[in-house]
Amino acid sequence: MADFALNDDQLQIQKWVHDFADQVIRPAAHEWDEREEFPHPIVQQAAEIGLYGWEFLMNAMSDTSGLTLPVAIEELFWGDAGIGMAIMGSALAAAGISGNGTPEQVMEWVPQCYGDAKKVQLGAFCVSEPDAGSDVSSLRTRAIYDEATDEWVLNGTKAWITNGGIADVHVVVAAVEPELKGRGQASFIVPPGTKGLSMGQKYKKHGIRASHTSEVVLDDCRIPGRCLLGGKEKLDAKLARARERGHSGEKQPAMSTFEATRPSVGAQALGIARAAYEFALDYSKERKTFGKPIVMHQAIAFKLANMATEIDASRLLIWRAAWMARNGGFKNGEGSMSKYKASEVAVRVTEDAIQILGGYGYTREYPVERWHRDAKIHTIFEGTSEIQQLVIARAISGLRIE
Numbered sequence: 401m402a403d404f405a406l407n408d409d410q411l412q413i414q415k416w417v418h419d420f421a422d423q424v425i426r427p428a429a430h431e432w433d434e435r436e437e438f439p440h441p442i443v444q445q446a447a448e449i450g451l452y453g454w455e456f457l458m459n460a461m462s463d464t465s466g467l468t469l470p471v472a473i474e475e476l477f478w479g480d481a482g483i484g485m486a487i488m489g490s491a492l493a494a495a496g497i498s499g500n501g502t503p504e505q506v507m508e509w510v511p512q513c514y515g516d517a518k519k520v521q522l523g524a525f526c527v528s529e530p531d532a533g534s535d536v537s538s539l540r541t542r543a544i545y546d547e548a549t550d551e552w553v554l555n556g557t558k559a560w561i562t563n564g565g566i567a568d569v570h571v572v573v574a575a576v577e578p579e580l581k582g583r584g585q586a587s588f589i590v591p592p593g594t595k596g597l598s599m600g601q602k603y604k605k606h607g608i609r610a611s612h613t614s615e616v617v618l619d620d621c622r623i624p625g626r627c628l629l630g631g632k633e634k635l636d637a638k639l640a641r642a643r644e645r646g647h648s649g650e651k652q653p654a655m656s657t658f659e660a661t662r663p664s665v666g667a668q669a670l671g672i673a674r675a676a677y678e679f680a681l682d683y684s685k686e687r688k689t690f691g692k693p694i695v696m697h698q699a700i701a702f703k704l705a706n707m708a709t710e711i712d713a714s715r716l717l718i719w720r721a722a723w724m725a726r727n728g729g730f731k732n733g734e735g736s737m738s739k740y741k742a743s744e745v746a747v748r749v750t751e752d753a754i755q756i757l758g759g760y761g762y763t764r765e766y767p768v769e770r771w772h773r774d775a776k777i778h779t780i781f782e783g784t785s786e787i788q789q790l791v792i793a794r795a796i797s798g799l800r801i802e
């Protein structure tokens with residue numbers, strides 16, 4: 401049975417992350433948003449206290465209730481989403497390795513996505529391409545096996561990659577047999593310093609501007625055979641089954657990673673929404689019009705009531721999904737429901753917060769316009785809202801809705 405009362409450990413972690421978000425991240429948020437650069441000094445501080453690190457991630461992921469990670473992420477993103485993404489970006493690579501690699505590969509490569517406080521390292525998960533975002537079955541990046549040298553040769557261009565080109569470890573999803581679409585794909589580790597991997601254009605973004613997003617270009621990029629996640633034997637067997645039956649019944653490597661991380665992405669959006677709601681509530685008690693605080697105007701009070709209700713509804717969906725992910729898995733697209741709801745709520749709540757602050761809300765003097773810009777990415781990355789609806793519709797109907 402799900403129990404949503406946080407235990408002492410979870411309450412302690414919640415406070416620990418909140419204090420870091422409050423004392424270190426928030427004061428730095430505006431500066432790094434304006435600079436549009438990866439906030440190395442802040443990630444360094446997070447590594448020094450153990451918040452940026454594979455041990456923290458693994459501990460949080462091993463919690464049987466599933467709640468530790470979303471609780472921590474909500475606080476982190478309450479601090480700031482751009483810096484939050486800089487701290488969480490490597491987790492997607494780690495999830496890609498954990499979801500597809502052998503135990504030995506997980507132990508070898510996940511720590512390298514983080515490094516340690518003496519030498520902070522980064523990971524990147526490279527799936528999307530200029531012509532394949534939602535439609536991950538159409539990847540053009542090719543992986544060809546060179547039997548003579550026991551190497552894989554990667555060629556292609558990845559688009560919109562968080563930590564792309566600045567990461568130490570790149571996890572790349574590529575087509576081994578393109579005619580098998582998603583079933584013919586595999587995930588590969590590109591180790592630090594590998595020739596043939598370079599950064600393409602760095603994107604200038606609407607929000608989460610402290611998070612680095614770039615193209616990754618793979619040009620005859622040769623990696624050792626052991627860098628195929630899951631190993632060659634497993635891949636050969638999967639491809640053989642897919643060739644025989646037209647499909648293997650196994651999930652695409654990218655999709656299984658995204659499915660597992662959806663409640664966490666919902667928690668990111670939730671943190672932003674809560675930040676904006678709390679700010680707007682405080683402001684509404686201070687700002688006076690027509691002789692009274694604006695919260696005393698029912699139009700504003702009802703807006704705040706709706707914001708609070710929607711935020712709590714999002715959190716319940718996220719916690720349910722996080723619990724289900726650890727206790728039997730999703731049945732009716734609950735992971736997608738949590739990400740879909742929380743991200744749409746974050747966009748609406750941050751917009752309402754701007755409205756409550758009026759003209760001040762529209763300026764960069766106050767953080768609510770940044771929160772609104774930051775919220776929007778959550779309806780786009782790791783599966784757009786439309787793709788989440790598709791996943792839910794397929795799960796509840798049992799039909800292959802297109």
Ligand SMILES: Cc1cc2nc3c(=O)[nH]c(=O)nc-3n(C[C@H](O)[C@H](O)[C@H](O)COP(=O)(O)OP(=O)(O)OC[C@H]3O[C@@H](n4cnc5c(N)ncnc54)[C@H](O)[C@@H]3O)c2cc1C
Binds near residue numbers: 563608784785
């Ligand atoms: C800041 C940022 C960071 C990112 N980080 C990463 C990363 O680290 N790694 C990575 O691999 N990718 C990353 N992405 C890519 C992201 O996951 C994709 O942008 C996203 O999946 C959408 O793909 P697309 O941009 O190609 O849009 P498209 O797939 O072209 O979609 C365009 C529109 O059509 C809709 N649509 C598409 N197909 C359907 C359908 N079947 N039914 C209904 N509507 C549909 C979409 O919902 C959307 O509204 C990142 C993107 C951004 C902006």
